[in-house]
Amino acid sequence: MLGEGMLKGLAETAKNFAGSFVSKERLTTVQYPEERVAPIENTRDFPILIYDGKDPLAGLRCVACQICEKECPPKCIYITKSHDKKPDYVGKPQNYPTRFDIDISVCMSCQICVEVCPFEAIKMDTEFELSTTDRFGGLLFDREHLSKSNDYYHAIHPTEAAEVDARLAEEKAKAEAKAKAAALAAAAKAAAAPAAPPATPPKEPTAKEPGA
Amino acid sequence: MSPVMSDAAFKSYRPPVIEPAEEGDELLEVAMGPHHPSTHGVFRMDVALDGERVIRLKPVFGYLHRNHEKIAEKSSYLASMPYTDRLDYFCSLTNNWAYALAVEKLAGLEVPERAQYIRVITAELTRIQNHASAIGFLTQEMGASGTPLMYAFREREKILDLFEELTGSRMMCNYMRFGGCRVELPKGWLERVSAVVAGLPQFIDETEALLTGNEILMARSQGVGILKPDLAVNAGITGPMLRAAGVNYDIRKVDHYGIYDRFKFRVPLGDHGDIYDRYMIRVLEMRESVEILKQAIPDVPAGPIMDPKSKIRGFRPKVGEAYGRIEAPKGELGFYLISDGTGNPYRYRVRPPSLINLTVLEDMCLGQNVADVVLIFGSVDIVLGEVDR
Numbered sequence: 001m002l003g004e005g006m007l008k009g010l011a012e013t014a015k016n017f018a019g020s021f022v023s024k025e026r027l028t029t030v031q032y033p034e035e036r037v038a039p040i041e042n043t044r045d046f047p048i049l050i051y052d053g054k055d056p057l058a059g060l061r062c063v064a065c066q067i068c069e070k071e072c073p074p075k076c077i078y079i080t081k082s083h084d085k086k087p088d089y090v091g092k093p094q095n096y097p098t099r100f101d102i103d104i105s106v107c108m109s110c111q112i113c114v115e116v117c118p119f120e121a122i123k124m125d126t127e128f129e130l131s132t133t134d135r136f137g138g139l140l141f142d143r144e145h146l147s148k149s150n151d152y153y154h155a156i157h158p159t160e161a162a163e164v165d166a167r168l169a170e171e172k173a174k175a176e177a178k179a180k181a182a183a184l185a186a187a188a189k190a191a192a193a194p195a196a197p198p199a200t201p202p203k204e205p206t207a208k209e210p211g212a
Numbered sequence: 213m214s215p216v217m218s219d220a221a222f223k224s225y226r227p228p229v230i231e232p233a234e235e236g237d238e239l240l241e242v243a244m245g246p247h248h249p250s251t252h253g254v255f256r257m258d259v260a261l262d263g264e265r266v267i268r269l270k271p272v273f274g275y276l277h278r279n280h281e282k283i284a285e286k287s288s289y290l291a292s293m294p295y296t297d298r299l300d301y302f303c304s305l306t307n308n309w310a311y312a313l314a315v316e317k318l319a320g321l322e323v324p325e326r327a328q329y330i331r332v333i334t335a336e337l338t339r340i341q342n343h344a345s346a347i348g349f350l351t352q353e354m355g356a357s358g359t360p361l362m363y364a365f366r367e368r369e370k371i372l373d374l375f376e377e378l379t380g381s382r383m384m385c386n387y388m389r390f391g392g393c394r395v396e397l398p399k400g401w402l403e404r405v406s407a408v409v410a411g412l413p414q415f416i417d418e419t420e421a422l423l424t425g426n427e428i429l430m431a432r433s434q435g436v437g438i439l440k441p442d443l444a445v446n447a448g449i450t451g452p453m454l455r456a457a458g459v460n461y462d463i464r465k466v467d468h469y470g471i472y473d474r475f476k477f478r479v480p481l482g483d484h485g486d487i488y489d490r491y492m493i494r495v496l497e498m499r500e501s502v503e504i505l506k507q508a509i510p511d512v513p514a515g516p517i518m519d520p521k522s523k524i525r526g527f528r529p530k531v532g533e534a535y536g537r538i539e540a541p542k543g544e545l546g547f548y549l550i551s552d553g554t555g556n557p558y559r560y561r562v563r564p565p566s567l568i569n570l571t572v573l574e575d576m577c578l579g580q581n582v583a584d585v586v587l588i589f590g591s592v593d594i595v596l597g598e599v600d601r
Contacts, residue, residue, distance in 0.1 A: 005425030012422045013359055028366050040373070042398065044380035067525065073291040110294030110386050115394070115524055124380065159398075 041157060044111055044124035046104045046141075047077075048148040056147040058086070061121035063094040068113035068122055076106035077113065088119075092175075097143060104130065105139040120164050126156045239267060242582070246275050250353050250586040253596030257573075257585065264581045269574040273567070276600035284560040289315055289390065289527050292560065297384040299562065300598040302342045305334045305375070306540040308388035313469060314536030314547035319529035321391035321519045328471045329512040330393050333405065334378070334385075335538075336501040336508070340412065341368040342541035343452075343494040344419070346593040350491060351423060353590040354432050360422055367415045370408045377401060390527070391519030402509055409505045416498050424495070433487035437576040437588035440485060447572045451543025451565050452497065453592060456482035456489040463539035470538075474511075475504045487591040494593075528555050542566055542593055562601055566594035 019026035030037055051059035064081040080099035088094040113122050125148070132138035154161040245256035254275035260268035280299065284292040296311045297304035309331055316323065323331075345368055348361030372382040377398055379385040387394050423429055439449070444457040454461055462479045464472040480496035482489030531553045537546035543565025550559040569592050576588050 002427060005427050005430075009422040009426050012418055016363070016418075028369065040376050042377055042380040042395075071288065071291060071525075073287060073294050108294060108298075109381065109384065110297075111380065112291060112294060112386075115290075118525075 039126060041159065043126045045109050045128050046107055046125050046130070047102055047111075047113055047122050047146070048125045048153075049100060049143065049146045050121055050123055050150055050153050051147050052150050054149075056144070056149075057096070059149075060096055060143075060147060061088070061119050062097050062100065063088060063119055063121070064097040064100075065095075065118070067116050067118070071112055071116045073110060073112060074106050074108055076103045077101070078103075100143040100146060102141050102146060103139065104141055105135065120168060123153055123157070123160075244585070245272075250589065251596075252349070252590075252594060255596055255599070257589070259582065259585065261582055264583075266577050266580055266582060266585060269577045269585070271570060271573055273570075273596075273599050276596045278597075278601060280601040281560050281562060285557055288555050289529070289557065290524065292557075293389070294384065294386045297386055298597055299564065299601060300540065300542065300545075300566065300595045301383055302345065302595055303338045303541050304383055304385045305338045305379075305387060306538060306545065308385065309335055309470075310536055310538045310540065310545045311547045312388040312390055312536075313538060314534050314549050315390045315529065317534035317536050318532060318549055318551055319390060319522075319527075321522050323392055324516045324519060325471075325513050326515045327392040327517045329508055330397065330517065331388065332470055332472070332475075332508050333505060333512075334375070334387065336504050337371050337374065337405070339501045339541045340498050341371045342593075343498050344368055344415075346541075347419065347423070347491060347494055350487075350587070350590045350593075351429065353586050354429060356423075356429075360419065363415070363418065363422070367412070370411075374401070374405055374408060377404070389518065389522065389524075391522030393517045396517060402512060405505070406509050409502060409509065412502050413499070416495060416502070420495060424492070429491075430488060432584075432587060433491065433591075435484070435486055436580060436584050437487045437591060438485050439572060439576055443572060443575060444485070447575075448568050449543070449572060451540070451569065452490055452493045453543065453569050455480065456493045457485035458482055463537060463544055467537065469536075472504075475507045477501075477504050487587055490591045490593075526555070528553060533559075537563070540565055542595070542598070543569055562598075564598040564601065566592075566596075566598040570594055570599060 016026055021027075050061050051057075052061065053059040064079055066079050066081070069075075069077045069079045078099065078101040079097050082096045082098045085093035086096055109124070111124050114124055130139075150161070150165075153164075240261040242259045242261060243256055244259055245251045246254040251257075256272040256275070258268075258270040258272060259266055278298075280295055284295065293308060293311060296307040299307050315321075344364035345361070348364035351360040352358060375385055376382045378401060379387040379394070439453065439457050441457045441459050444454050445459060449457070450461070450463075458481055460479060460481055463469070464477075465479060477500045480493050480500065482493050529551045531551055533548070533550045535546055535548045537544050539545075544563065545565055546563035548559070548561040548563065549557045552558040573589065573592065577585050580588065
């Protein structure tokens with residue numbers, strides 16, 4: 001019979017229409033912004049800089065190595081390296097960025113910067129309501145705007161942050177053990193040969209070999 | 213009379229003979245696009261019409277050209293990976309896979325077992341959501357104003373949520389790496405995939421009940437936009453378009469890339485090569501993908517997801533060339549790379565299925581009504597991001 005297929009299809013839409021009143025399965029729309037869906041943990045959009053402790057500048061993990069600036073596919077990161085140094089989390093003096101800007105109107109949220117960072121300093125945020133009326137200055141995020149505490153990172157990506165913390169603690173312990181061993185060896189050497197020239201301070205490894 | 217064309221009518225079908233416009237006849241030249249709701253983006257068809265019939269059709273691409281290949285030659289191998297997401301933005305995971313496959317061939321990397329399974333699962337989920345939305349868009353162009361499309365999107369949403377949970381992004385996944393995958397599966401992800409996959413057959417049945425027997429769809433699509441198998445092969449058409457023309461060619465079966473050898477699945481083939489066959493092939497392929505997923509999900513082994521030889525920074529493959537291709541939802545997607553031993557490829561070339569499937573558009577449209585051009589174009593299933601690159 002001509003029209004049978006159409007009637008069958010209409011029965012299907014009628015089933016869906018009636019079902020949307022009773023079944024959650026058939027009514028999937030959410031009335032944003034009053035209602036929101038549950039956030040997904042792995043969600044990423046724009047990069048942030050992580051700092052330890054309370055002071056955003058003193059605790060900043062970034063050492064201005066500029067690997068992310070070089071690897072960024074759309075080249076939206078701008079870094080200026082400092083001339084002086086400050087100690088990082090293992091106590092080694094490191095540079096820090098005097099300027100760290102990300103143009104989020106260019107950023108494509110690919111998280112290559114997160115992957116190449118050897119210092120676990122740059123991570124992805126989940127904040128997406130970033131609309132602004134100023135399309136130049138309002139979309140160029142500077143260091144102060146990008147700096148977020150480690151607690152904030154734990155709040156948005158708990159699993160990933162716990163892994164990162166464990167990794168950093170392990171590296172710190174390793175570095176401390178190595179420094180201690182080196183100091184002991186130096187002391188022993190100094191005791192054995194007092195006439196030898198003063199031992200150089202033990203060389204500490206960087207957090208991760210670049211290129212590892 | 214039923215709108216279904218009989219087999220005898222199909223057998224006796226000959227492409228219409230286009231008589232040249234007579235002296236004094238005026239052809240109407242219409243530029244369909246670049247801003248036309250049916251063009252899926254920015255694409256222009258310069259059509260010459262004799263009344264309602266198409267006499268000439270010239271596709272004009274390039275409105276979305278983004279210089280993908282040259283940018284890739286100036287940036288590192290890794291930095292091109294997020295750009296491949298933006299080729300065919302419906303299927304970013306299969307794009308990732310094709311590019312990763314080419315680089316793995318170039319650098320001689322081995323993909324661990326677990327990563328292979330994850331790749332198959334994500335690729336088949338991608339295929340299902342691509343075909344579902346392709347059918348939705350096609351029917352929308354026939355005038356089914358949104359209902360099948362919305363049903364498809366409801367299902368697609370569930371799959372995209374799974375992608376977001378795994379990769380962090382719904383569409384721009386940027387998930388695969390040379391020699392494996394970027395991150396480990398989140399806890400309970402495979403169970404949630406099984407739950408979504410268990411609901412898919414019901415969705416496909418619903419789509420079929422809604423569309424397959426629908427007389428309007430049959431009248432608009434059967435016998436329209438016929439592509440003959442010999443022309444399809446000569447023009448290098450791949451994917452559902454080629455299989456709808458009746459040519460048995462699926463790179464999952466031909467190339468044995470990944471671990472597709474281990475799964476039992478069939479390759480659906482069409483008989484007539486018209487729009488209806490292309491619709492039907494996509495429905496059947498979704499069913500086969502569900503079968504592959506059902507076989508793959510329980511078997512995912514434990515183990516690493518990255519080849520230990522692969523590295524993120526300072527990646528320099530040895531001098532050589534490689535071509536990696538996979539069966540993307542739209543056809544054969546290939547990446548051709550030449551390495552000169554430095555950190556960026558000397559030559560980077562994409563073989564996009566959408567562009568090459570579009571080359572037979574004129575042959576399919578000649579002699580058809582201008583209203584059918586929209587349908588024929590929709591049945592090719594293209595994404596302009598991939599056509600123009």
